[in-house]
Amino acid sequence: MNVRVLGCSGAIGSSSGAALEPGGTTALLVDDDLLIDAGTGVGVLSDDQLARIDHVFLTHSHLDHMGYLPLMIDAVSDARDAPLTVHASRATLDILRAHVFNNLIWPDFTRIPSPQAPGVCFEALETGERVTLNGRIVTALPARHVVPSMGYALSTDHASLAFSGDTTTNPEFWAAVSALPGLRYVIVETAFPDAQIGLARAAHHYCPKLIADDLRGVGIHAELLISHLKPPHGAQIIDELRAALPGVALRALRAGEVLEL
Numbered sequence: 001m002n003v004r005v006l007g008c009s010g011a012i013g014s015s016s017g018a019a020l021e022p023g024g025t026t027a028l029l030v031d032d033d034l035l036i037d038a039g040t041g042v043g044v045l046s047d048d049q050l051a052r053i054d055h056v057f058l059t060h061s062h063l064d065h066m067g068y069l070p071l072m073i074d075a076v077s078d079a080r081d082a083p084l085t086v087h088a089s090r091a092t093l094d095i096l097r098a099h100v101f102n103n104l105i106w107p108d109f110t111r112i113p114s115p116q117a118p119g120v121c122f123e124a125l126e127t128g129e130r131v132t133l134n135g136r137i138v139t140a141l142p143a144r145h146v147v148p149s150m151g152y153a154l155s156t157d158h159a160s161l162a163f164s165g166d167t168t169t170n171p172e173f174w175a176a177v178s179a180l181p182g183l184r185y186v187i188v189e190t191a192f193p194d195a196q197i198g199l200a201r202a203a204h205h206y207c208p209k210l211i212a213d214d215l216r217g218v219g220i221h222a223e224l225l226i227s228h229l230k231p232p233h234g235a236q237i238i239d240e241l242r243a244a245l246p247g248v249a250l251r252a253l254r255a256g257e258v259l260e261l
C-alpha cells in the first residue's frame, strides 16, 4: 500500500511562494483508488487519476478537507460507470446532504444522473468500524473537533499508518493508535504554535503543548509526521514539537511524498 500526500497544509498559499512549497489542503491518495479527505491537494490529479478513485473517506465536513469532493464527482461523471462511494460518520454525511449536495450549493449527486445510477453514494461509518478493500483495512479512529470528526488508520496485514484528521486533546486517539499492529507512521495535525494555545483550544486543534500532554506516558514508537501546519508558523511549530517531545522521531509531512506500508 502506498500513501501519496496530495496536500497536507493548514491553509492554501505558503509562507515562501507556491513554487517553493507546492501542495494545498488535506488529501491523501492510497494506491490509486482510495482517497482520505478531498481538500485542495486533489487539484494536482489528472482527469484519469480522478476517475480511478472509487472510495473517499472523509474526516469531517470542513472545506479544507472536502472542498474538492463536489467538483471531482462532477469531473468524473462521464468517465465512470459506478458511483463514487463516500465514507464518513453519519453526522458528517447529514451535513453534506443539508449544506452541500442540496441543489443550491451543488447538485444532489446522490440522485443524478438518476436515482438508480447516481454519481455518488454515501456509506456511514462509526468510530472503531473497519472497512476492508482489496486487503487494505481502513479503521475509523476517534477525533475531537468543532464539528463531528474522525481520524483513520490504514493497515495491511503487517503495517499500519494512522491519521488524526483535525483534532484537539484526544487521549482516545493515542490509545487506539498504540494498539495498531506494525504502526509505522502517525500523521497528526498541529495547526497552531503554543503562543496560540487559546485559539487551538477554541478551534479544537492541536498545538505542541497539547500533543505533549497527550503523549505523556504513551509509548509511540512510530514516526510522527506533522500536518495541517498554518503556513506562517510551520517552522516554529516543528521547533516547539521537537523541544516538547525529546527523543520522539518527528518531522513535517511534505506534499508530494509517498509513504509505503
Ligand SMILES: [Zn+2]
Pocket (backbone or CB within 6 Å): 060, 062, 145, 166
Ligand atoms: Zn476542521
Ligand SMILES: [Zn+2]
Pocket (backbone or CB within 6 Å): 062, 064, 065, 166, 228
Ligand atoms: Zn482542517
